[in-house]
Amino acid sequence: MDLIEAMKRRKSIRAYKPDPVPKEILEQILELASHAPSAMNTQPWELTVLTGDVLENVRRGNVELLNSGAPPSPEHVVVNWPKESIYRQRQVDLAKQLFQLMDIPREDKEKRAKWMERGFRYFDAPAVVIISVDRCLSETGPLLDIGAFIQTICLTALHFGLGTCIEDQGVAYPEVLRKYGRIPDSKRIILALAIGYPDWDFPANKVETEREPIKNLTTWFGFD
Ligand SMILES: Cc1cc2nc3c(=O)[nH]c(=O)nc-3n(C[C@H](O)[C@H](O)[C@H](O)COP(=O)(O)O)c2cc1C
DSSP states (O other): OOHHHHHHHOOBOOOBOSOOOOHHHHHHHHHHHTTSOOGGGOOOOEEEEEOHHHHHHHHHHHHHHHHHTOOOOOSSOOOOOOTTSHHHHHHHHHHHHHHHHTTOOTTOHHHHHHHHHHHHTGGGOSEEEEEEEETTSOSSHHHHHHHHHHHHHHHHHHHTTOEEEEESGGGSOHHHHHHHHOOOTTEEEEEEEEEEOBOTTSGGGGOOOOOOOGGGGOOOOSOO
């Protein structure tokens, strides 16, 4: 796929067909993504790829903790925003769009909880990539490298007809991933990536997120 087309077409996919993703394709995607840049070529990313029974166990473990009311305990700094900010407004706009598409009324707690569960089930994707980094690295430094790496995976996935969703939700309960994915304590778990063949009939996959025009965010000097 043309690079510009891929950048325009990439979007978060929140429902997948059950078809498995062949291991050879996942290997190719990860190998291509490893060409991503990193500070001083440190390449801090470490990957745990889950499918089948192991992934089912993780989904179940996450949902059990979620429904037990256990507070999420992510191991990296999760995005946060002041209440009255444009960042909060953008988050609200996204939630409104998704709830409208999914026919979830604001006051329907049960439907909202079911939607939340989907995130903790990696939207039932047939495969999930967990990205972690060694704890000897600083807490925030590697996040920039991980950002470059994960976006490269998302774009490369499109070439193979696959969709993705980057997920903080998917690493909210690291103990579940440590248990079933055997990720040692010496690794900080950073992000999850759901990957699979998109179910285009699923309403939430029709979401079209907006972008602030770049001219509002850019200051130019010396061009005129
Ligand atoms: C660091 C990061 C964490 C995210 N975590 C979640 C998540 O937990 N659940 C979810 O549904 N989407 C998650 N997303 C997807 C964003 O909501 C999405 O990228 C954003 O709304 C823009 O939409 P688009 O990806 O469709 O262009 C995350 C994205 C990033 C970059």
